Amino acid sequence: MLPDLKEIGDKITQNNIWKSIFRHGYEDTPRNRMLQILGNVWLHIHPTTVTKGSINISFTWCLGGLTFFVFLFETLTGVLLMFYYTPDVNRAYADMLDLSNNAIPLGRLLRNTHRWAGHAMVITVCFHMLRVFLTGSYKAPRQFNWVLGVILLVLTLLLSFTGYLLPWDQLGYWAITVGTNMAGATPFAGYQGPFAELFGFTIDNDIRFGLLGGTSIQAPALLRAYVWHCIGLPAMAGGLMILHFWRIRKDGFSGRL
Amino acid sequence: MPQVRMETEKREEGGIWTSRRSFFTLAAWGIFLVTIGDYLWNLLGTTGFFFPKVLYEPSKRFAVGYPQDFPDHSVVTLKARRVFVVREGNAFQAISMICQHLGCAVHWTEEKGIFECPCHGSKYYKDGVNFAGPAPRPLYHFHTSLSDDGKLVIDTSQVIERDRKLVI
Numbered sequence: 001m002l003p004d005l006k007e008i009g010d011k012i013t014q015n016n017i018w019k020s021i022f023r024h025g026y027e028d029t030p031r032n033r034m035l036q037i038l039g040n041v042w043l044h045i046h047p048t049t050v051t052k053g054s055i056n057i058s059f060t061w062c063l064g065g066l067t068f069f070v071f072l073f074e075t076l077t078g079v080l081l082m083f084y085y086t087p088d089v090n091r092a093y094a095d096m097l098d099l100s101n102n103a104i105p106l107g108r109l110l111r112n113t114h115r116w117a118g119h120a121m122v123i124t125v126c127f128h129m130l131r132v133f134l135t136g137s138y139k140a141p142r143q144f145n146w147v148l149g150v151i152l153l154v155l156t157l158l159l160s161f162t163g164y165l166l167p168w169d170q171l172g173y174w175a176i177t178v179g180t181n182m183a184g185a186t187p188f189a190g191y192q193g194p195f196a197e198l199f200g201f202t203i204d205n206d207i208r209f210g211l212l213g214g215t216s217i218q219a220p221a222l223l224r225a226y227v228w229h230c231i232g233l234p235a236m237a238g239g240l241m242i243l244h245f246w247r248i249r250k251d252g253f254s255g256r257l
Numbered sequence: 258m259p260q261v262r263m264e265t266e267k268r269e270e271g272g273i274w275t276s277r278r279s280f281f282t283l284a285a286w287g288i289f290l291v292t293i294g295d296y297l298w299n300l301l302g303t304t305g306f307f308f309p310k311v312l313y314e315p316s317k318r319f320a321v322g323y324p325q326d327f328p329d330h331s332v333v334t335l336k337a338r339r340v341f342v343v344r345e346g347n348a349f350q351a352i353s354m355i356c357q358h359l360g361c362a363v364h365w366t367e368e369k370g371i372f373e374c375p376c377h378g379s380k381y382y383k384d385g386v387n388f389a390g391p392a393p394r395p396l397y398h399f400h401t402s403l404s405d406d407g408k409l410v411i412d413t414s415q416v417i418e419r420d421r422k423l424v425i
Contacts, residue, residue, distance in 0.1 A: 219313075
């Protein structure tokens with residue numbers, strides 16, 4: 001007896017998880033095609049219609065907004081730091097010291113504000129999450145935006161983590177040692193974790209190796225942290241932020257902003 | 258002249274399980290997705306892009322000097338190699354500096370005669386056995402041997418039992 005495909009399809013699409021991501025079905029009509037273009041976040045970041053409540057900023061918790069502001073600040077200062085920082089084991093620490101000792105005009109201000117804003121972003125993200133939790137704003141129809149938010153939290157923590165190694169000092173080195181050893185204890189995927197032998201993971205092919213580009217923290221680890229920190233993670237976070245904000249505009253705020 | 262009979266294609270109910278055309282469509286998608294999946298695994302899997310085939314890392318087997326260079330009843334710290342050389346009379350042991358908790362470097366505290374980890378406070382006896390802190394197991398002991406020119410050679414790729422010593 002072959003399974004009924006329609007029944008399987010219904011099982012996949014007729015539930016809360018699917019419906020929180022895709023609100024309704026799609027009927028292929030000329031009108032809907034037009035609406036699809038107008039409503040496409042990648043083509044129109046600003047929605048065609050916005051409710052009045054969505055742009056009212058008189059009562060501002062605005063912790064998400066603050067987080068976004070800090071992210072933009074990090075992008076700006078980060079790009080400026082890239083002009084003077086080399087992700088090379090022989091130069092990274094010296095470059096960081098040059099910046100800190102004002103060998104470059106405004107260098108100390110740039111580096112220190114980038115570092116403090118990094119801490120601030122983690123803090124504001126956590127407070128934002130706490131606010132959303134306390135006001136119950138994660139409930140329907142906003143469940144999917146909560147999921148996006150959780151992914152953004154993880155990306156924020158990863159940005160913070162990868163940035164930690166870049167000064168190539170003792171603090172960062174041992175923080176990354178500890179952090180990646182934790183990754184090495186991941187079930188199934190880390191060489192020290194449970195069930196590692198199931199897929200034949202050892203120190204030179206597990207998830208920790210993938211993060212470090214080697215079995216210990218050497219030059220490849222610094223380069224990987226740098227590329228993920230400057231390109232990979234910000235790009236992912238930026239893309240998800242667009243979706244995150246768009247869903248807020250579409251759903252409206254749960255209460256007063 | 259033969260008469261051509263036009264008949265509408267008989268549509269069978271039951272979706273792809275009975276329709277030949279849909280079956281091939283589904284089969285083609287299946288092959289396509291499996292191929293893409295295979296390429297992605299080769300690209301991003303554990304033998305893919307993020308896992309280099311050649312590593313430029315320090316050798317796991319190295320000479321650390323002549324046995325007489327290590328004072329009797331001492332623990333010598335070889336920081337760059339991440340290893341302690343422990344000498345008791347004519348017996349030598351190589352103990353790993355890597356803490357078994359989360360991989361920090363432990364240090365030898367001469368006054369107390371124990372190894373201590375600065376990160377989370379794990380403590381080990383002189384023989385590498387853990388007795389305090391979060392460390393789950395003793396420090397690794399590495400294989401030691403003598404090279405042809407009489408130098409002490411440590412191989413960190415070979416972990417040996419705690420009671421094995423190189424006696425010279």
